[in-house]
Amino acid sequence: xxxxxxxxxxxxxxxxxxxxxxxxxxxxxxxxxxxxxxxxxxxxxxxxxxxxxxxxxxxxxxxxxxxxxxxxxxxxxxxxxxxxxxxxxxxxxxxxxxxxxxxxxxxxxxxxxxxxxxxxxxxxxxxxxxxxxxxxxxxxxxxxxxxxxxxxxxxxxxxxxxxxxxxxxxxxxxxxxxxxxxxxxxxxxxxxxxxxxxxxxxxxxxxxxxxxxxxxxxxxxxxxxxxxxxxxxxxxxxxxxxxxxxxxxxxxxxxxxxxxxxxxxxxxxxxxxxxxxxxxxxxxxxxxxxxxxxxxxxxxxxxxxxxxx
Numbered sequence: 001x002x003x004x005x006x007x008x009x010x011x012x013x014x015x016x017x018x019x020x021x022x023x024x025x026x027x028x029x030x031x032x033x034x035x036x037x038x039x040x041x042x043x044x045x046x047x048x049x050x051x052x053x054x055x056x057x058x059x060x061x062x063x064x065x066x067x068x069x070x071x072x073x074x075x076x077x078x079x080x081x082x083x084x085x086x087x088x089x090x091x092x093x094x095x096x097x098x099x100x101x102x103x104x105x106x107x108x109x110x111x112x113x114x115x116x117x118x119x120x121x122x123x124x125x126x127x128x129x130x131x132x133x134x135x136x137x138x139x140x141x142x143x144x145x146x147x148x149x150x151x152x153x154x155x156x157x158x159x160x161x162x163x164x165x166x167x168x169x170x171x172x173x174x175x176x177x178x179x180x181x182x183x184x185x186x187x188x189x190x191x192x193x194x195x196x197x198x199x200x201x202x203x204x205x206x207x208x209x210x211x212x213x214x215x216x217x218x219x220x221x222x223x224x225x226x227x228x229x230x231x232x233x234x235x236x237x238x239x240x241x242x243x244x245x246x247x248x249x250x251x252x253x254x255x256x257x258x259x260x261x262x263x264x265x266x267x268x269x270x271x272x273x274x275x276x277x278x279x280x281x282x283x284x285x286x287x288x289x290x291x292x293x294x295x296x297x298x299x300x301x302x303x304x305x306x307x308x309x
Contacts, residue, residue, distance in 0.1 A: 006066060007113045009045060017116040017135055020047040022105050023055050024098055029259055030122045030249075033275060036060045037126040044131055049105035070104055073097075096188050099196045102162065103181035110169055110177060121163040123249040123258050125273065130221070130245040134166035143212055145172045148200070149248065150215040151223045160204055160215070161223055162196040163248040172212050179203055220244045224251035224261055232268050260285055 010016070019038055023031050038046055039062055047066045050056055056067065102119070109117055116138060118131050134147050145168040149161035167173045180199040187194035204213055218226060219241050229241060247265050249258040263278040264286065278286075 006047070006068075006109070009066060010113050013045065015044055016114070017044045017118070017131055018047055018109070018114050019044060019118045019120055019131055020049060020105060020109055021120055021122060022049045022102050023059070023122065024051055024101060026055055027122060028255055030255065032058055032060055033262070033273075034120065034122045034124055034126075035065070036275070037273065038120065039064065041126050041129045042131050047109060049101070049108070051101070068105070068108060070101060070108070073100060073104070096193050096195050100181070100184050100188060102196050103177055103184060103199075106167070106177045107181070110167070110174060115169050117167045117169060119162070119165045119167070120246075121248065121250075123262075124164050125247050125249070125262060125276075126245070127247065127269075128243065128245040130164065131166075133245060137214075138166070138168050141214075144168070144214055145170045145212040146176065147214055147216050149218075149221050149223060151218065151225055158201060158204060158209070158215075160197060160201045160213075161248070161250070162200055163223065163250055164216070164221060164246055172210075176200070176203060176213075221246055221248075223248045227261060227265060230265055230268050256285070260289075 006018075010018070019042060021031070021035060021038075035046065035048070039060065043064075045064050045066055046062075047068055048056070048059070049068045049070050051070055051072050059065075106117070106119060116131070116135050118134055120126070137147060138144060147166040149164050150159055151161055152159045167177075180196070180203045183202055184194065184196060184199035187198070204210070220243070222229070222244055224247075230244075230247075234240070247262070249261040249265070252258055252261055260282055262276050263282050266273050266276045267278045
């Protein structure tokens with residue numbers, strides 16, 4: 001699908017916004033879940049960027065889905081080897097090369113007539129219409145061009161997250177995507193484990209924290225690190241978090257851990273997602289992980305005691 005065709009679809013349907021995903025390599029379960037969840041709660045078109053058609057076979061079928069073929073980047077060796085299309089996680093160097101394609105997808109789509117573009121990772125499940133909330137926020141705050149997930153540990157050290165980002169199609173955003181792409185490519189070519197989150201955070205800091213970039217509230221746009229906040233156990237009765245718009249299953253390595261994290265999250269939610277259940281198989285994996293974690297903690301404690309003596 002070319003930009004001109006996307007413009008025609010936008011015009012005929014009266015759409016001003018779109019959600020996009022990037023599908024690279026063969027990933028079990030998550031792409032279908034993420035895209036289906038978005039289809040369930042939004043009405044805007046969904047654009048899927050891809051490199052190989054084989055990676056699209058398990059995706060949902062819907063008239064609102066538009067596919068955009070992207071060019072395979074040169075100079076990255078095995079990262080885009082068509083004979084190895086297995087999922088790569090952030091502990092692998094190829095992961096940081098693969099995610100550079102995200103900037104290419106954004107550049108292509110920002111060259112169309114889309115006014116509001118929402119990018120969503122494949123480990124993000126949509127629970128409410130986040131695109132509508134992002135549109136409404138842009139309408140209310142005319143000087144705002146980017147709404148992005150974040151998870152800083154300290155107020156003095158921002159940490160932006162490209163898992164879910166809303167962009168107003170503006171000059172500021174074109175500059176951001178172009179410069180963040182360059183930052184990302186330069187660091188990856190030096191064989192650094194440097195990702196898209198690092199690139200946009202570095203851009204944000206270098207620009208002096210511009211007020212046209214705003215962090216999404218972590219309570220309703222949570223990342224995986226906040227999973228333990230979404231529990232049925234009330235420490236103080238009557239206190240609860242607002243219903244989240246999305247849940248981002250990051251901060252764990254490996255596809256199985258992401259799938260497990262989603263099942264734990266949905267077990268503690270009033271809104272159920274029928275395709276994600278914590279079955280006995282997944283319960284056993286969770287129990288095993290808890291036991292291993294306790295054993296590791298016990299060994300660390302013994303080591304600390306020996307060192308203190």
